[in-house]
Structures are given as structure tokens and as C-alpha cells.
Amino acid sequence: MKQIYFLLIGIFLIGTSAILIKPDIQSQSTKRVIDVEQLSVSDVLLMLGDDTLIHHIQQVDPELVKMGEDLVLNGYTERNGKKSKRISKHFVCTDCHNLTREFDDITSENAAERLRYAKANDIPFLPASTFWGIYNRTSFYNKDYVKKYGDLVVNARDSLYNATQVCAKYCSSGRYLEQWELDAVMQYFKSLELKIKDLGLDANTLKNLRKMGKLKQAEKEDLIAKIKGAYIHKYDATFLETMPREQRKYGEGGDPANGEMIYEESCMYCHANARLTYLSLGKNKLDGRMFWNNRTSYRDQSLYQIVRHGTYSKPGRRQYMPLYTEEKMSDEQLNDLMAYLKQLAEK
Incomplete structure (x- = not known):
């Protein structure tokens, strides 16, 4: 599976570099320039040899992305010319989740920093974590959510698929998603994944990423660590009691x-x-x-x-x-x- 993925990435890079060829008038030669900052974090991590995400999606399907967006925003979509059944009669995802960035520093989960960003960017201050970057996370319903949902969170903690199903059925007072709906929502989450430009990496790290094919294994592992250290992989949930x-x-x-x-x-x-x-x-x-x-x-x-x-x-x-x-x-x-x-x- 990984070999096939690397082959596809190689084809992608060749195609991208061909598009972005810039003439060098002085040397009468050409330089291939890849805008690494526009690449997705998950793709770059795979290029560096990291493991695939459990919910890895190899190819984006624009039609499924649109259907997933409809499901998230409206709770239903159109399939085969017919309106689908609503996921919930009571809520849609955006009643609790934003779809955009929520922090200047995306390694943070500090409430004060989150409110400052919400004020500066005119976004709601909601009780659940944003869907922006959820594709890059690896843990869900963390810490104290077990107090509310019990064993339901056991299989949801390490699975974006299962976490989405818990949210659809219980958090939205709705129903479990059908497989095609779940696939569409995952495709939409993929469209909201982090890109290298979102991480605020320093110039030297970006320079090394542009020549990643020439790096030694230890250097690649160092880049993997830097990339993974530049964004949050899970959001904690600390339940507080009513203040005396x-x-x-x-x-x-x-x-x-x-x-x-x-x-x-x-x-x-x-x-x-x-x-x-x-x-x-x-x-x-x-x-x-x-x-x-x-x-x-x-x-x-x-x-x-x-x-x-x-x-x-x-x-x-x-x-x-x-x-x-x-x-x-x-x-x-x-x-x-x-x-x-x-x-x-x-x-």
C-alpha cells in the first residue's frame, strides 16, 4: 500500500514541478520549484516515511467532498437525484463545531487564546473543537468524555470513523451514518486538513523539506518530529464541577x-x-x-x-x-x- 502511495506521490511531484518550472535567464537553464508549503501535512509526512493515518484517504473525490460538506452544514445532501434522510432533526455539526482555524498557535488549547482568536476573526466561541485539521488528529473524545459517554468513547478514541458515528448518533440526538455518508464526511474532513503553510515552520525547516528526497533517514525523522510538533494531535476535555x-x-x-x-x-x-x-x-x-x-x-x-x-x-x-x-x-x-x-x- 505504501509503495503504491509513494509512486503516486512521485508522479504528483513530477507533474507539480513541471507546472512550476521557472526560466533562469542568466544560466539559460530551468529550475524546478515545488511550493512545499501548499502540500498537505499528511502527504509530506508520508513522503518522509511516516506511517499512514488509520483514516488515510489516498485520493480526494470532489463530488464526495461536496456531499460531505452538505451533511456537515445541513444534515442532509442530495444523492442520485434525491434528498437524503436527515442525520438529526435537532442539530447539525456546525451548531457545536467551527470549520476554520481557532488559534494563532495551533499547538494550543488555552481558552483565553481561543477567545482572542475568535474575537479577532469574528468566529463563534463553541463548546466543541473545530473540524479544521481534524483529519490530522489521532485521538478523540479524550480525557473526561468517558464520564458522559462511558464505553461509547472506548472505540472512538483512536478512530475518526467511530468518533464521527458517536457524534452523529449521540451528540446530535440523531442516527448513525450510512457507509456512503461516512465516506463523504471523511472526504470533507480531508478537504479541511492542515497544509505545511499552516504550521509556521522556520525557514531552515522549509529549506530541508524542499530537498527532502536528498536527506538521510535521520534528517527525515527530524523533519517528521518538527512537523508533528507544530500542531495539536488531540484536544483534552476537563470537566469541571459547579463552582461552590x-x-x-x-x-x-x-x-x-x-x-x-x-x-x-x-x-x-x-x-x-x-x-x-x-x-x-x-x-x-x-x-x-x-x-x-x-x-x-x-x-x-x-x-x-x-x-x-x-x-x-x-x-x-x-x-x-x-x-x-x-x-x-x-x-x-x-x-x-x-x-x-x-x-x-x-x-
């Missing part, structure tokens, strides 16, 4: 501007005009007071409770609120949110 009353600051010392961003891009992302749920939220005094008046409680109306525990799907109301892990919303950010809601309640 005596530890709550109720917004004191918090940043209301950060809190407003979180309210808009987290809370209202789902609750504005009751888009996904019975509870409609807006930037008004009434909603601010609802949260502020419940600030000391341990009920779902308290942000200290609902953010850390979410709610559960149940018969008659399959929509639920996912919890925010420490990596997705820190206690400091929760205090920022309370600082903003205090201002909103006092309008």
Missing part, C-alpha cells in the same frame, strides 16, 4: 467586553430567537436579570451550573445544551460573562 458559592466572584474583577463576546458567540449562537431551543435569549435587561437573579443557585438557570453540566436529551425534548469544558471556557471567562450580565441586568 463561596468561590464565585459574580463578575467582580471580570472583563465585561469579553463577557459580551461570550454571550453573543456562545449563548446567543444557539439561543437567539430560540434557534435551537425553547429558551430565547437577547441582549436585554429581562434576560440579564434572569441570569443575575439566579447567580447564587445550583439550578439550570444559574450559569455556574449550566455551563459546567449542560443538560441531557430526553423524550419529548431531544435538544440539549452541551457542557463547556475547562479548555473551551475557563472559570475566568465565566466570571467575565457574569460581569457582562450584571451590566445587562442594570440597564
